[in-house]
Amino acid sequence: xxxxxxxxxxxxxxxxxxxxxxxxxxxxxxxxxxxxxxxxxxxxxxxxxxxxxxxxxxxxxxxxxxxxxxxxxxxxxxxxxxxxxxxxxxxxxxxxxxxxxxxxxxxxxxxxxxxxxxxxxxxxxxxxxxxxxxxxxxxxxxxxxxxxxxxxxxxxxxxxxxxxxxxxxxxxxxxxxxxxxxxxxxxxxxxxxxxxxxxxxxxxxxxxxxxxxxxxxxxxxxxxxxxxxxxxxxxxxxxxxxxxxxxxxxxxxxxxxxxxxxxxxxxxxxxxxxxxxxxxxxxxxxxxxxxxxxxxxxxxxxxxxxxxxxxxxxxxxxxxxxxxxxxxxxxxxxxxxxxxxxxxxxxxxxxxxxxxxxxxxxxxxxxxxxxxxxxxxxxxxxxxxxxxxxxxxxx
Numbered sequence: 001x002x003x004x005x006x007x008x009x010x011x012x013x014x015x016x017x018x019x020x021x022x023x024x025x026x027x028x029x030x031x032x033x034x035x036x037x038x039x040x041x042x043x044x045x046x047x048x049x050x051x052x053x054x055x056x057x058x059x060x061x062x063x064x065x066x067x068x069x070x071x072x073x074x075x076x077x078x079x080x081x082x083x084x085x086x087x088x089x090x091x092x093x094x095x096x097x098x099x100x101x102x103x104x105x106x107x108x109x110x111x112x113x114x115x116x117x118x119x120x121x122x123x124x125x126x127x128x129x130x131x132x133x134x135x136x137x138x139x140x141x142x143x144x145x146x147x148x149x150x151x152x153x154x155x156x157x158x159x160x161x162x163x164x165x166x167x168x169x170x171x172x173x174x175x176x177x178x179x180x181x182x183x184x185x186x187x188x189x190x191x192x193x194x195x196x197x198x199x200x201x202x203x204x205x206x207x208x209x210x211x212x213x214x215x216x217x218x219x220x221x222x223x224x225x226x227x228x229x230x231x232x233x234x235x236x237x238x239x240x241x242x243x244x245x246x247x248x249x250x251x252x253x254x255x256x257x258x259x260x261x262x263x264x265x266x267x268x269x270x271x272x273x274x275x276x277x278x279x280x281x282x283x284x285x286x287x288x289x290x291x292x293x294x295x296x297x298x299x300x301x302x303x304x305x306x307x308x309x310x311x312x313x314x315x316x317x318x319x320x321x322x323x324x325x326x327x328x329x330x331x332x333x334x335x336x337x338x339x340x341x342x343x344x345x346x347x348x349x350x351x352x353x354x355x356x357x358x359x360x361x362x363x364x365x366x367x368x369x370x371x372x373x374x375x376x377x378x379x380x381x382x383x384x385x386x387x388x389x390x391x392x393x394x395x
Contacts, residue, residue: 032165032213033057035155036128037106039172047108047115047140047149047174053156055079055087055125055132057163058098061156066097084125084132091123091134098123102136102155109150110142130261130394147175148193153183165213167206182206200338207342216387217314220272221347223380224307225355226373227279233300234355237307242344244311249340252316264316266391271310273384278303279377283370 036052059075062068071094078086091098099119108115120137127133142149153168168183174192181190182202211217224241228234251257282299362369 032167033156033163035153035166035168036133037151037153037168037170039108039149039151039170039174041174042139045110045142045145047110047142048120049106049108049117049138049140049151050135051102051106051138051155052126052128052133052135053102055134057156058101058134059090060162061160062098062101063094064160064162065101068094068097070094071097079132087132087134088123088125095119095123098134099136103138105154105157106138107152108140108142109152111144111146113142113144115140115142128261130265130391148191149174150189150191151181151183152189154188158185167209200334203336203338204342204345207339207344208346209342210339211343211346216268216272216384217317218350219380219383220268220275220310220314221350222354222376223272223276223279225351225358226376226380227275227282227303228355229300231355231359234351236300236304238347238351240304240308241311241314242347244308245315246340248312248315249336257316259316262391264313266388267310267313268317269384269387269391271313271384273381273388275303275307275310276377276381276384278306279373280381283374 033054035054038050040048042048056076056079059072059079063072063075071090074090074093075087078090103117106117108117117138117140120139124135125132126135151170151172153170155168156163156166158164158166166184170181170183170190172179172181172192177192179192180203182205183190187202224237225234228237248257358369358373361372
């Protein structure tokens with residue numbers, strides 16, 4: 001009966017996933033996005049920003065706002081053809097519309113007075129986590145010189161309805177300070193003179209939100225929870241995962257590790273499938289439960305090693321979420337550490353809620369516990385395999 005239930009779950013999840021994934025790129029990008037802004041000092045009275053925006057969202061939003069149908073047609077055709085040169089050409093052919101969309105939503109102030117942004121060079125295409133991004137450099141002429149600047153970002157506002165929950169990650173080296181900030185609809189502005197407590201608080205929340213909204217990492221965590229037989233096992237698994245992804249996360253921040261997203265993202269998807277399938281294999285081969293008060297058995301230690309190895313890859317995924325590709329700085333490093341703490345806080349919260357419930361089900365009805373964990377693992381494994389195939393094909 002359990003095997004039949006698992007087979008039914010696999011078929012159900014596969015059918016649902018097929019419908020969702022067949023909706024195409026628009027569905028994948030229809031909920032959230034991340035904008036990256038690098039801010040540096042220019043000549044006296046000038047500030048330079050390098051802005052990077054997710055291409056397909058940028059095309060749709062700019063074309064709609066500017067009523068520029070030719071931009072929409074040329075941009076979407078290039079996107080669907082996955083032609084980077086054509087994507088850049090579409091933006092540069094409609095440069096006025098594209099630049100105006102950015103400069104009317106991104107702003108810099110000095111001493112309370114607005115600075116005037118002027119584009120420097122053409123739009124350039126690049127790829128972040130397998131997603132095409134458009135890069136634009138702007139030079140801001142500020143009428144008054146001050147020792148602190150304000151930056152405001154209203155790019156991709158929720159009111160446009162095409163995208164929700166946009167985060168703008170800002171890295172700055174300006175006014176004699178180096179720092180970072182995370183902006184969104186609830187906090188669209190920051191000052192280079194803000195305190196370190198404010199900066200770190202923003203990155204803690206950003207880390208927490210990243211795990212909660214990152215369905216692949218949540219599913220990996222569910223697979224760990226479903227496959228753990230005792231509290232000792234889930235604690236050790238979570239610790240191994242944390243230690244591993246912290247290592248690669250920091251190595252990426254130090255600039256010592258740089259693995260393409262086209263490699264990282266498929267492995268993350270595969271890790272979800274493998275860890276979930278591990279529990280199904282245990283059910284099939286009747287791996288014994290852990291005796292109370294005893295350490296891990298051979299199967300437990302092997303699983304722990306696999307979790308650690310996959311955790312290394314997940315750390316690269318967390319680093320990619322912040323677009324870490326800059327030289328080391330203590331300010332950036334501390335911001336990333338706080339981001340990581342935010343991830344861990346949510347991870348522990350999920351474990352604290354779900355694992356006791358599963359243990360309660362197992363103790364009251366071992367058969368129901370097997371069904372529950374088996375169905376969870378089957379569904380998670382199928383989704384992981386589908387994402388793996390999709391990411392390999394897209395890479």
